Structure formats: C-alpha cells, structure tokens
Amino acid sequence: MEVFLIFxxxxxxxxxxxxxxxxxxxxxxxxxxxxxxxxxxxxVTFVLTLSAAITxxxxxxxxxxxxxxxxxxxxxxxxxxxxxxxxxxxxxxMSKTLxxxxxxxxxxxxxxxxxxxLALFGALRQYSFIENIVFGIxxxxxxxxxxxxxxxxxxELDLADVPKPLQGAAITLIIAGLLALAFMGFAGLIxx
Amino acid sequence: xxxxxxxxxxxxxxxTKGFWKENPILVMILGMCPTLAVTTSAINGLTMGFAVVFxxxxxxxxxxxxxxxxxxxxxxxxxxxxxxxxxxxxxxFLKAFLLDLSKALGPFIPLxxxxxxxxxxxxxxxxxxxxxxxxxxxxxxSLGFTVTLIILGGIREILGMGxxxxxxxxxxxxxxxxxxxxxxxxxxxxxxxxxxxxxxDRRMEEKRK
Numbered sequence: 001m002e003v004f005l006i007f008x009x010x011x012x013x014x015x016x017x018x019x020x021x022x023x024x025x026x027x028x029x030x031x032x033x034x035x036x037x038x039x040x041x042x043x044v045t046f047v048l049t050l051s052a053a054i055t056x057x058x059x060x061x062x063x064x065x066x067x068x069x070x071x072x073x074x075x076x077x078x079x080x081x082x083x084x085x086x087x088x089x090x091x092x093x094m095s096k097t098l099x100x101x102x103x104x105x106x107x108x109x110x111x112x113x114x115x116x117x118l119a120l121f122g123a124l125r126q127y128s129f130i131e132n133i134v135f136g137i138x139x140x141x142x143x144x145x146x147x148x149x150x151x152x153x154x155x156e157l158d159l160a161d162v163p164k165p166l167q168g169a170a171i172t173l174i175i176a177g178l179l180a181l182a183f184m185g186f187a188g189l190i191x192x
Numbered sequence: 193x194x195x196x197x198x199x200x201x202x203x204x205x206x207x208t209k210g211f212w213k214e215n216p217i218l219v220m221i222l223g224m225c226p227t228l229a230v231t232t233s234a235i236n237g238l239t240m241g242f243a244v245v246f247x248x249x250x251x252x253x254x255x256x257x258x259x260x261x262x263x264x265x266x267x268x269x270x271x272x273x274x275x276x277x278x279x280x281x282x283x284x285f286l287k288a289f290l291l292d293l294s295k296a297l298g299p300f301i302p303l304x305x306x307x308x309x310x311x312x313x314x315x316x317x318x319x320x321x322x323x324x325x326x327x328x329x330x331x332x333x334s335l336g337f338t339v340t341l342i343i344l345g346g347i348r349e350i351l352g353m354g355x356x357x358x359x360x361x362x363x364x365x366x367x368x369x370x371x372x373x374x375x376x377x378x379x380x381x382x383x384x385x386x387x388x389x390x391x392x393d394r395r396m397e398e399k400r401k
Contacts, residue, residue, distance in 0.1 A: 024224035170386035177379030
C-alpha cells in the first residue's frame with residue numbers, strides 16, 4: 001500500500017514537472033510534437049529507474065557507510081553522467097531503432113534536473129530500495145504524462161491566434177501554469 | 193547596431209549583456225527549474241541568485257585557468273565535478289549560517305549542479321576565453337539571473353502575500369492571491385514576464401526605425 005501511494009503521488013499529485021519544477025528545460029524544449037515528447041519521456045523514465053536503483057546503493061553503501069555525506073552531489077552527478085553514457089552505448093548495441101528514435105535526447109538527459117532531483121529526494125526521504133525504484137518509475141511516468149499532454153496542446157496551438165509578444169516560450173509557460181492548476185485537482189487524492 | 197556592439201562590446205559589454213540582451217532566463221530560457229521553484233518570495237530569489245553568482249564566478253575562474261590542461265573529450269565531466277564542488281561549498285555554508293533559507297530552498301541548492309546556465313557558460317565562454325573576461329562574463333550573467341529572480345519573486349510575493357522582502361506593502365485589507373505562491377502562479381508570472389520583455393523589445397525596435 002505504501003509503495004502504491006508513492007507511485008500515485010509521484011505520477012499525479014507531486015508531478016515532477018508541474019509541482020516540483022524538475023525537468024523544465026526538456027519540458028519546454030521537446031514538447032513541440034507528441035512523438036518526440038513520448039520518446040523523451042520514455043528515455044527519461046528508463047534512466048530515472050536505473051539511477052534510482054544505483055544512487056540508492058551508493059547512498060547506503062558508500063556515503064552512509066563511510067560517513068562522507070558531503071560527497072553526495074559530486075558522486076551522484078558522476079554516476080548519472082556515467083549511467084547516461086552507458087545506457088546510450090547499450091541501446092545502440094541492442095536496438096538500432098530505439099537508438100535512432102531517441103537521438104539527441106539521450107545525452108541531454110545528464111543535465112535534466114529531474115534525475116539528480118530524484119536522487120536527492122530519495123536520499124532525503126530515506127526510502128527503502130523497492131520504494132526508491134517505484135518512486136523513480138512514477139516520477140518518470142509523471143514526466144512523460146506532462147510532456148505528452150503539453151505536446152498535444154502545443155500541436156493544436158499552431159492553429160490558434162496567439163498575441164505576437166506571447167508567442168513561443170511565453171505562451172508555453174502560461175499553458176504549463178494552467179496545466180499545473182489542473183494537476184492541483186489531484187491533490188485531494190492522497191491525504192498526507 | 194551590430195557594428196556599434198563590436199567596438200563597444202569589449203570588457204564592459206561582456207559584463208552588461210547578461211542583464212538584457214542575453215538574459216539567461218528571459219532570452220536563453222535557461223535555468224528554469226530554480227527560477228520557477230524558489231521564487232515564492234523576493235528574499236528566496238535573492239539567496240538563490242547569490243548562490244549562483246558564487247558558483248558561476250568561481251567555476252568560470254577555475255575552468256578558464258585549467259582550460260588548456262583538460263583534454264577535449266573529458267571536458268564536460270571535468271566541468272561538472274568543478275561545479276559540484278562549489279555547489280557543495282555553498283550548500284554547507286547556507287546550512288551553517290542561514291539554516292532557514294537553506295530549508296526554504298531545499299533541494300534546489302544542490303540542483304545548481306545541473307543548472308544549464310552554469311554548464312552553458314563554462315562550455316560556451318570560460319573554456320574559450322581568458323581568465324579576466326570569463327569572470328566578468330560570469331558575474332554579469334549571474335547578476336542578470338539574480339535581478340530576474342528578484343523581480344519574479346517580488347511580483348509573486350507582493351501579489352501572494354502582500355509583502356516585499358517581508359515588509360507589508362499592500363495593507364491589511366488586500367485579499368492575497370494564494371495561487372501566486374503555488375506552482376501555477378510561477379509558470380504564469382514567468383510567461384507574462386517573457387511576454388513583457390518581448391513587447392518592450394519590439395517597441396524599442398520600432399522606435400529605432
């Protein structure tokens with residue numbers, strides 16, 4: 001039950017993009033087309049899940065075991081950068097189609113703050129190993145959901161008559177605001 | 193305008209471009225996560241801004257000093273490690289001396305590590321320019337970032353709490369717009385701020401013609 005709540009909370013109630021503001025750069029940059037939005041979303045979900053597992057192990061068996069918490073940021077970011085590199089090589093070997101579909105988005109994931117944010121939140125909240133992985137999957141799916149919904153709206157937006165000064169990033173942010181407002185409706189789903 | 197820039201740009205231009213023409217938030221749309229998350233009040237914006245000023249200036253300084261020693265292939269990981277070191281320093285400093293602010297900013301101080309402004313300046317400027325210019329560029333861009341954060345935080349604090357830097361400005365009878373302090377308020381305020389900047393740019397462009 002606890003695990004299920006963490007999952008729902010990460011997908012809907014505390015959506016990484018719309019209520020924690022993590023991963024805003026790809027959210028604005030890659031939400032032009034539904035297809036690229038969903039590719040990006042699944043790439044991020046994949047990396048989030050893997051890094052949730054690995055950063056948990058590092059935190060427990062290196063940072064806490066050797067009492068060096070001040071190395072938290074340096075070690076997490078190195079692991080994430082290495083992981084993204086590794087995932088990129090792995091996907092290129094295993095599935096050429098998937099690799100081509102993800103393209104440039106894979107290396108960009110390193111600087112996606114959702115990944116580091118997840119590692120930090122997981123360490124802060126002292127989740128168990130399973131809980132941390134579920135948290136990672138949930139956060140990734142929530143990110144994908146926000147991205148795909150946004151891309152759907154922006155594809156329609158091409159037909160709308162937006163005032164000149166608000167075109168581009170400005171209207172995207174305002175729509176994101178309205179989406180965040182809508183997602184606040186999920187807040188009652190879990191009573192903390 | 194462009195040839196005027198080339199002659200006048202020089203040292204002064206590297207410093208001032210961050211405030212308007214290459215403002216990291218409003219023009220380059222970089223560093224959105226802390227921008228939106230911490231600007232619930234002007235003081236939070238100011239603290240975040242100063243943390244970024246420190247990290248960006250120090251890391252630009254170090255990166256431009258060691259730029260010829262680091263092999264091209266591993267430069268990005270090297271930059272990230274340098275940046276992460278300074279972020280750890282800021283984080284420990286805030287925890288030691290300004291605990292309340294440190295708690296208010298939460299995980300967004302460590303997240304400066306992946307703030308694209310810092311890696312962007314490192315890659316685009318500090319790794320190619322002399323030490324002096326790199327520091328000027330870093331200070332200018334990060335102060336531009338800070339000013340924008342204070343404006344955004346100020347608007348949200350005034351409308352959401354009726355105060356500015358904690359001082360009441362709108363009187364007790366003002367009905368607070370609580371939504372301004374919540375995530376939607378952040379997105380919408382920044383959206384309109386971007387729109388306002390575009391509008392001013394267009395007006396200035398028309399005047400010039």
